[in-house]
Amino acid sequence: xxxxxxxxxxxxxxxxxxxxxxxxxxxxxxxxxxxxxxxxxxxxxxxxxxxxxxxxxxxxxxxxxxxxxxxxxxxxxxxxxxxxxxxxxxxxxxxxxxxxxxxxxxxxxxxxxxxxxxxxxxxxxxxxxxxxxxxxxxxxxxxxxxxxxxxxxxxxxxxxxxxxxxxxxxxxxxxxxxxxxxxxxxxxxxxxxxxxxxxxxxxxxxxxxxxxxxxxxxxxxxxxxxxxxxxxxxxxxxxxxxxxxxxxxxxxxxxxxxxxxxxxxxxxxxxxx
Amino acid sequence: xxxxxxxxxxxxxxxxxxxxxxxxxxxxxxxxxxxxxxxxxxxxxxxxxxxxxxxxxxxxxxxxxxxxxxxxxxxxxxxxxxxxxxxxxxxxxxxxxxxxxxxxxxxxxxxxxxxxxxxxxxxxxxxxxxxxxxxxxxxxxxxxxxxxxxxxxxxxxxxxxxxxxxxxxxxxxxxxxxxxxxxxxxxxxxxxxxxxxxxxxxxxxxxxxxxxxxxxxxxxxxxxxxxxxxxxxxxxxxxxxxxxxxxxxxxxxxxxxxxxxxxxxxxxxxxxxxxxxxxxxxxxxxxxxxxxxxxxx
Numbered sequence: 076x077x078x079x080x081x082x083x084x085x086x087x088x089x090x091x092x093x094x095x096x097x098x099x100x101x102x103x104x105x106x107x108x109x110x111x112x113x114x115x116x117x118x119x120x121x122x123x124x125x126x127x128x129x130x131x132x133x134x135x136x137x138x139x140x141x142x143x144x145x146x147x148x149x150x151x152x153x154x155x156x157x158x159x160x161x162x163x164x165x166x167x168x169x170x171x172x173x174x175x176x177x178x179x180x181x182x183x184x185x186x187x188x189x190x191x192x193x194x195x196x197x198x199x200x201x202x203x204x205x206x207x208x209x210x211x212x213x214x215x216x217x218x219x220x221x222x223x224x225x226x227x228x229x230x231x232x233x234x235x236x237x238x239x240x241x242x243x244x245x246x247x248x249x250x251x252x253x254x255x256x257x258x259x260x261x262x263x264x265x266x267x268x269x270x271x272x273x274x275x276x277x278x279x280x281x282x283x284x285x286x287x288x289x290x291x292x293x294x295x296x297x298x299x300x301x302x303x304x305x306x307x308x309x310x311x312x313x314x315x316x317x318x319x320x321x322x323x324x325x326x327x328x329x330x331x332x333x334x335x336x337x338x339x340x341x342x343x344x345x346x347x348x
Numbered sequence: 349x350x351x352x353x354x355x356x357x358x359x360x361x362x363x364x365x366x367x368x369x370x371x372x373x374x375x376x377x378x379x380x381x382x383x384x385x386x387x388x389x390x391x392x393x394x395x396x397x398x399x400x401x402x403x404x405x406x407x408x409x410x411x412x413x414x415x416x417x418x419x420x421x422x423x424x425x426x427x428x429x430x431x432x433x434x435x436x437x438x439x440x441x442x443x444x445x446x447x448x449x450x451x452x453x454x455x456x457x458x459x460x461x462x463x464x465x466x467x468x469x470x471x472x473x474x475x476x477x478x479x480x481x482x483x484x485x486x487x488x489x490x491x492x493x494x495x496x497x498x499x500x501x502x503x504x505x506x507x508x509x510x511x512x513x514x515x516x517x518x519x520x521x522x523x524x525x526x527x528x529x530x531x532x533x534x535x536x537x538x539x540x541x542x543x544x545x546x547x548x549x550x551x552x553x554x555x556x557x558x559x560x561x562x563x564x565x566x567x568x569x570x571x572x573x574x575x576x577x578x579x580x581x582x583x584x585x586x587x588x589x590x591x592x593x594x595x596x597x598x599x600x601x602x603x604x605x606x607x608x609x610x611x612x613x614x615x616x617x618x619x620x621x622x623x624x625x626x627x628x629x630x631x632x633x634x635x636x637x638x639x640x641x642x643x644x645x
Contacts (some may be wrong), residue, residue, distance in 0.1 A: 076528075079541070079607050080523050080526055080529060080530065081441050081442070081526060081529055081538075081574045082529065082534070082535035082538075083437060083438075083535045083539075084438060084441075084442050084444075085555035086434070087434040087435070087438040087456045088438040088444070089568075090431060091431065091434050091435040091439075091454075092431065092450075093451065094434075094435075094506070095435075095450070095453050095454060095506075097452075098499065098502050098503050098506055099456055099457060099503060100453065101472055101478075102469045102471070102472050102503065103456070103460070103477050105468060105471040105472045105477060106464070106471050107469060108471070108478075109476075109477075146386060148374075148377055148381070148383040150503035151370065151373070151374045151377075152374055152377075152378070154361070155371050155372070155374050155375075157371060158359070158361060159367055159370075161371050163375075163575065165618075167375070168376055169614055169615075169617075169618045170378060170382050170383070170614075172380075172617065173382050173386065173574065173614060173615055174382070175490060176561070176610035176611075176614050176617075177385070177564070177606075177607060177610045178562055178564025178566060178584050178606045178610070179563070179564070179566050179584075180584040180585075180587050180588055180603075180642055181389065181564070181584070181587065181603040181606050181607055181610075182385060182511075184587065184591050184599055184600065184603060185383055185385035185386070185389050186605070188392060188596070188600075189384055189385060189388050189389050194350050194388075195384065195388065196380070196384070213552055219381075220381060220382075220385070223381070226370050234384065237358055238540065242360055243358050245360075246360075252360040252366075255360045256360055256361070257422070258361070263500075268620050272416040272539070277459055279497075280461070281459075281460065281461025281462070281463070281464070281473075282461070283418065283462060283463045283566070283567035284462075284566035284567050284569075284570075284584070285459065288588075288591065301461050301463040301464075301567070302463075302465055303462070304467055305463055305466075305467075305570075305571065307616040308467055308470060309510035313474075313476045316375050316467055316470075317467065317471060318470065320463070320464045321376070322468040323463070323464045323505075324460065324581075326465050327459045327461065327464070328459075329458060331452075331455075331456070331459045334459075335452075344397075
């Protein structure tokens with residue numbers, strides 16, 4: 076271990092540990108403690124109840140759909156920002172972060188108004204028989220909106236640093252553009268795409284504010300897990316709230332581990348050794 | 349890579365038809381997905397005219413919500429900033445066992461749903477929670493009051509300043525600080541005259557993002573605030589309340605304030621990125637620390 080000649084370790088580490096303990100560890104620990112104190116039978120009964128399972132299904136499927144939409148749209152968006160020059164490119168680049176900057180409740184009422192049956196998009200869609208607001212489609216749109224920047228921002232730097240020589244080699248060898256994209260470019264982007272996907276998916280699983288306005292919130296149909304945990308709390312059913320929240324916490328930690336692994340892999344490709 | 353600049357290598361996707369079509373399609377989606385929500389806020393907020401907008405904003409509950417949000421940010425952001433700087437200093441200037449674990453713990457709030465955070469706080473300070481009874485007998489109100497809102501806000505934004513500073517300070521190393529202290533500068537002097545000038549833009553960048561999140565946080569605050577109109581409603585909660593009262597214009601008027609804040613945040617972000625902030629490639633989680641700032645420009 077290196078010699079310590081810089082001052083301030085006790086002070087800064089002390090502040091850090093106290094803050095982390097009070098703000099992060101204590102509440103999460105209390106939640107786990109509460110959920111654990113239920114005992115395995117009660118816990119299982121709550122987390123495997125029909126309504127809870129329906130909420131997991133809706134949350135997972137909608138998050139999956141939103142993430143797939145973002146995979147295509149996010150990759151296309153990163154591609155045009157990096158590879159092409161067009162008027163307004165920097166503006167579009169800056170706009171990508173809007174979903175992160177816009178508070179989720181604001182995004183929620185804006186999307187609901189757009190997609191309500193009398194909204195700018197809702198009215199024409201209703202005319203062709205597609206209902207978005209108060210259906211799972213609305214949940215997907217809210218999730219896609221709030222998690223869009225993840226894929227763009229993880230893929231963008233890798234796309235910027237792709238070695239043109241590899242594409243050139245493909246062209247010299249007579250590969251078509253599509254072949255080069257699929258067999259030369261995509262494999263290089265894959266680690267960062269996967270990392271972006273897992274971040275986007277994780278965010279969608281936990282999203283609340285943007286969704287509850289547009290979802291309709293009908294149990295078994297358009298009720299996400301985060302809302303169910305919230306409802307149980309409002310009903311003073313604390314054990315149920317703790318149990319359901321702990322399921323979300325487990326999902327979050329699983330996604331954190333997956334993302335960590337994928338990002339460590341992605342780094343291996345981007346940091347030049 | 350330098351020699352590649354002299355001639356433009358052939359690259360795929362350069363056929364004009366393909367390029368223009370792809371740009372057009374993506375821009376249409378950007379307009380539909382990103383611009384339209386922003387536009388609809390402005391249009392709805394002013395749909396009954398500027399006078400009505402002014403009246404809505406001047407409503408006492410709305411004014412109170414704005415005050416609550418500002419007050420929360422005034423408390424949470426400085427504390428968070430102090431924490432972020434302290435954490436970055438400890439983690440990047442020293443080696444100690446458990447450093448990587450600490451990095452992971454700091455990043456946890458980033459992956460935990462705000463609702464889970466709110467529920468978790470109920471089990472610390474709520475009547476059902478660890479300190480609930482003690483707090484009640486001491487007559488201290490944490491939940492359904494400002495302290496709870498501030499604590500929940502600090503949870504969701506805990507990583508914001510630290511994760512901007514840590515990769516940057518890691519990349520900058522310890523040499524300058526070690527030189528300063530060996531020449532006799534105190535720790536504070538070293539920080540303010542050596543470290544701070546090198547990290548100021550990244551620090552400001554982190555503070556701005558943190559502030560934006562604190563002022564806009566909905567889920568976690570919604571759980572712990574109790575939603576008491578004119579008392580514990582922050583601006584995002586007030587928007588929900590107005591919206592569910594079928595006062596859409598009022599909700600959008602209040603929302604337009606936060607949307608304007610988001611736009612200002614984005615502009616500040618771009619301006620700071622031009623000064624190099626936010627550009628050190630970060631593995632958001634505790635991976636090996638990046639040492640190569642982006643090479644472009």
